[in-house]
Amino acid sequence: MNNEQVIAYIKENNIQKIKFAFADTDGVLRGKIISQKKLLDGLHTGYGFCDVVFGWDSSDTCYDNVNLTGWHTGYPDKLCYIDLSTFRTIPWQDDIPFFIADFTGPNGNTVPADPRSLLRKIQKQCSEMGYHAEFAQEFEWFNFLETPQTLQQKDFADLEPLTPGMFGYSVLRTSQNSGFYYDLFNLLTKFNIPVEGLHTETGPGVYEAAIEHCEVLEAADKATLFKTAVKEIASLNGITATFMAKWNENLPGCSGHIHQSLWNRDLSENLFYSGNDANKMSEVHKQYLAGQLFCMPHLLPMYAPTINSYKRLVEGAWAPTTITWGIDNRTTALRVINTAPQYTRLETRIPGSDTNPYLAMAAALASGLYGIKNKLELDIKPTTGNGYQNKSSGQLASNLFDAATAMQQSAIAKELFGNDFVEHFTQTRLWEHRQYAKSVSDWELKRYFEII
Structure with missing residues (x-):
């Protein structure tokens, strides 16, 4: 309407x-x-x-x-x-x-602090350059047979997962919870957040959903609403859903990968595809990817905004640690998918499920457009094999303090998003670090309480 x-x-x-x-x-x-x-x-x-x-x-x-x-x-x-x-x-x-x-x-x-307004500004720049940005975000999250009250009573310990065991892509586990499973699919669709795929991931009570792609601002709207909608639908089924990036050190983390491509205005041509290139990548695609690689260390808190984000970004955890890209390579920060002209796209794999979709998509699009505007050369070779071992182009910051400090001092970040946003946002991230730094963790109590 x-x-x-x-x-x-x-x-x-x-x-x-x-x-x-x-x-x-x-x-x-x-x-x-x-x-x-x-x-x-x-x-x-x-x-x-x-x-x-x-x-x-x-x-x-x-x-x-x-x-x-x-x-x-x-x-x-x-x-x-x-x-x-x-x-x-x-x-x-x-x-x-x-x-x-x-x-x-x-x-x-x-x-200046408003995330949706920031993305609207980047969307406008994209349109003025003659491009239509098509985006989608996918999410993994854990589900528990808990309520807000029991979480507090248990002090967030010894929580009961929706289902036990590692059951990735399990038909059995979703059938055993078919009421919740079909509620998610059906109610999200009625809420105008059409899900193109929903399944279990490996881990106790883990689900993954891929939202249908659409124009970037609408995609961010749907991704943002998705997280709260899932929590509300879960609650109706006596379940608590968490989108923490890494809730347990012994279990996989939860991703929030962003898929993206640029099209012409009438959506008749995917501008990321070229049949004449060995990797099926157009020059626009290469410049866009080069922009993301170049800007990545300057904008990392927009992809990884919490203390917990960096517990997921560790080697061997299906999340990147290096500034790398590859063709259909899930160990790199950026994954090129080129199976067909209409499906050729870039997947930014840094974001976890704890991201603010408006900020993560703004970072991805703005840095990609930066590469196009400046005609950046894709001089980093694609990684084949284990991306964790390819540290030739640098590594991602391993904690929020280092990432936020780098962004706060970055001329690139200020060029893309303005001084006011960068200063406000990075100060909020540094605040987050200070709150964490003064807390006393269970790890410290268990390690030092008696023996030291």
Whole structure:
């Protein structure tokens, strides 16, 4: 439906409550329910939100190191605006209408910290270059027979997985939980997040889903909504779903790989494909890939934003550690898939399931476009075999502090995203590191409590 049809639908059906939300820096959805009158009154003037939503972390603890907002500003309201094109209804909540919002106003003014507004800016640059960016994200996550209450009572220890054992691609395990399994597939589709594949991954209670590809902003919307939707559907089935990158040191981590390609405006030609190249890669594809390789160490926190992200990025864990690429190689940071013209694409394998999709996709697209704009040569050879052993082009930072510090000091990051965003975002990541650094872990207690 177009905007007028959406408004007519709300009025004609006398819908008196509407839900909307936006993603904060960590990709957490923040929102509320409003009345029909409130919706209609604010479509052009916006809806006020205390700007603490960009001034606190995922635990609602206020940052002490950001300039955008804080006690020094008095935490005023900032205006967010509903995007009517994101209209859908929530099938597991009596089909209540739902919208996504962001902080870009009609005059183009925005809040520098707003992830969706940042991606909109990169999307516009892509369009102005004559390209249509087609993206999709896939997610792995663990499921547990727990509730928010039992998680607290157990102190997040000795949790019961949905199913035991390592059962990747198991038909048996999904049949044993067919109610939850089919709820996911069916309800996500009704929520306009069509899933093209859903299966178990290796590990107790692990699922993986691939979302259908679409234009980059819509793809990020769907990826962001996917995570919360899965959690809500899981809860209805007595299950808790986690999108931590690595919840257990002895089990595989959870990926959030991003698939992408550039097309012409009418989607009649995949501009990443060339039948004349040995690897079926066009010059545009090579430049795009070169841009991602070049920018990768400058933007790593946008792909790996949490302390926990780096517990997944270790050798032999199906996640990259080196600045590498290869043809259908799952040990490299970037994987080229070239099975057919319409399916030729690049897979960025650094992101885990804990990413903010808006920021991860903005990083991927902006760095790829950087390579095209600057006609970067793909001078790094494709890796054949074990990408963990190919350290000739450098390694990824092994922790959030080093990654955030590198981004904060990077002229490339500031060129791509502006000083205000880079400073705010990296300060939030450095805050995250400081919270971790002062905590006392179970590992420390077990190792030192008695013996030292």
